[in-house]
Amino acid sequence: MSARRYRDGETVDFAVIGSGAAGGVLARELSQAGFSVVLFERGPRFTPGMFRHDELEYWFNYGLINDPKDSPQSFRGSPDEVARPILDGGTPPAFYAQMVGGSSNHFTANYWRFHEIDFHERSVLGAISGTGFADWPISYAELEPYYTKVEWEVGVSGLAGASPFDPPRSKPYPMPPLPVKSSGVLLERGARQLGLHPFPAPMAIASTPWRGRPACIHCGFCMGFGCEAMAKSSTLYTMIPEAEATGHCEVRDLSYVFRIATDAARRATGVHYFDAAKREHFQKARAVVLSANGAESARLLLASDSASFPHGLANSNGLVGKYLMFNAGAEVLAEFEHELNEYKSVQVTRIVHDFYDADPARGFYGGGGIDARIGPMPIVWALETPPGEPRWGAGYKRWLRSFPRTLKAVAHCTSLPLETNSVSLDPQLKDAWGQPCIRVTYRDHPDDLAFAAFLQARAEEIVQAAGALRTWRYPVVESTASPHLLGTCRMGDDPESSVVDREHRSHEVRNLFICDGSSFVTSGRGQPTMTIQALAFRAAGHIGRHARANGI
């Protein structure tokens, strides 16, 4: 690897903050265009052999995700409550894999394109009172070439034309779908029985050797784990090595950016960061690209306040951090007669999009998709006793034994953008570096919960039609934590009602670009990463164009 090293005093073209799904794409695109890039990552860099099949470490000891022991967060349901700190032992309300490649390491890799309706749903359905429901400033057609780029350059397996609901596409998938699992066969069987249209799930996992990476070995440790086979198309294995191969990109891991610096002319001048030994540094840059995820990007802007930006950077209208969306959801557990062995291979092989569009006749807003999977591995499965099942004794043991004969049908749903749902700075909590911590304020809109319950009922009908012996609905409850961190620096043409413009440039700072889940205007149907990466490819083109034209 001919990775370039830059000195702090050297002015690079771009400081990219965050090496996840978006930052990895942006660093690769900008460095391939010939720009000098330092890609900042707070967490460590893993080699494939460092990923372990260790559910205790990854699901209960923050093995990959942000750790409250050094970076606590706080949570409250509404702005009139005092947030309670979420400390060691709790699930951080906004959680993400803190490492090179970010959450593209531990995600499930469902790669649904948004549909055309996602971008102009407000115009079709009208306003929803009390919400910030709005159209995107861009259309599906504008993003389509970049969805295709994600599929071919990041690597997505799937089957074009398999879903009658799919939006238009310019090219088929580069790899065929992954081998179907028993959950996929049953979902397909049940859904067809009901006249629905199941189809092979598009997944960012290699089903065949692809661009120097091997095909999936079906180990099963996928959701919440990193891929030791390099088959999961994380930016760690795809975009980032390609960025380094240009000779223009340095990945600076274990480097925690805590402040974006600006000058009197209201331009970004670089980033202040801590190295692994907590020593402060300053990296000069012609422009800053912020891709730290929908929670951390908002936090960094709010923490980068100054005389020129007293309410935080790019936040004169007070919208940074607002309109946080988690994606609502619900689950059904189903037991079948024979073994499914869902703990093997990838999580999802078939999905149902018949309920993707909202239907005003239901009386509430919402849309989504259904898949079938094992969900978490043995420990979490055993702890999530469904309603009515014993938690101990011979009955509990019998239930444990049903593990290989079960699947979870999962409903992935919309979340409405609410101004009161937000990422802000906790007034008291400080992290181990003395920096202000994230305070999450979140309460699902009643329509989000109503639709989740509606789609859960459809999911249950499907598994019953597939011949389930028994089914259980897990209670639909208000969200208190999520890895889907969307909407906090929303995109729009109007500087009064958005944080970035349609090219991801902040309305207030000419050479500050923000691109990640924070850019979302609406939530989509529960699988955001594909769209985050399509936005990143598109943004990189605009940013590079401005840079070449002396426009940054």
Place this chain on the structure above:
Amino acid sequence: MPTRRGFLGHAGAAGLAAWLATHADAIAAAADHAHAQSRAAAPRLENLSPAQARTIEAVAARIVPSGDDGPGAREAGVIWFIDRALGTLFAGARATLLHDLESLPADFADHDAVAQDAQLASIEAGPLFGQLHFLTVLGLLSSPDYGGNRDQLGWRLMGFEDTHAYEPPFGHYDRDYPGFAPPAPAAGSRS
């Protein structure tokens, strides 16, 4: 955890030569390390008194009992996981747990199963039971490297195995799958 040889044998059989060429050493080293840890000398209690351990093990044995349907939490060595975890991962929970444990009779372990079950039923909604249930499940189903799940007994009880690589068919229902046939277009399908 598979042995180094077992893993290489399985992966080879799965036809993963290209992948192995780049990663076999790293994976095998990790597997060997984990294996060496779980082969460590006979454990001794580090964070629990023998009496405390006896009570906790008795509770764990009612949460996942041994019986005609096979061994349970006791045989899986759950208590060794709990003892170690209370000095490491869950050290912060140790003091409260041991304090709450005193609400159970000192001779809980000597009661018969019916009496034990009646006592557990009376505390099922409380924090002590929740904590012991949590630790029992973790001791049963976390990697044997952590001291419990002996001989992968917890995993075997559940019908789970971790062999690093699988090939289809994975289960009963995908065995004779004929392949995906695209459906007729949906009536009124949009976008």
